[in-house]
Amino acid sequence: MSLKEPVLKIVNKEYEPLTMVERTVGRNNLMFKTDEAGRPVLLFIGKKDANGHIMGDRYSRRLKFDESGNLIKDHWERKGEAT
Template identity: 65%
Template sequence: MMLKEPVLKILGKQYAPSTMVELKFGRYDLMFKTDDQGRPILLFMGTKAADGNIKGERYSRRLKIDDSGHVIKDHWEHKGKATP
């Protein structure tokens, strides 16, 4: 399952550094972890269970930045099921 443009638009924003952010998007619950710059780097997308875990899919961001701060590579990789 590839991420679509509306979800990528949400993930393209800056958030609080080094936190877990929870959002509701359509019928999906999103939970993502941010890096020290506030960029989302780990995404869980699916349905939130009663225990707070997301049952669905897990994605990881491949982000490569050069010494001057320009983004060289930025894409999301599907890593499989989240909370089987």
């Protein structure tokens, strides 16, 4: 399952560096971790349980830059179930 446009709009923004951010999109809860530049790099999407954990899917983001710091590759990959 690839990420849909409403989710991509949220994860393509920059946030506070090195934090966990929670958002809601439609019927799904999102929780993502940001890197030192504030870009989301680890995403959990699904339903939040009573303990605050996301039950659904886990995604990892691959960012690749060239020598001058220009973004070459930006790709989200599904890593499996989030429990």
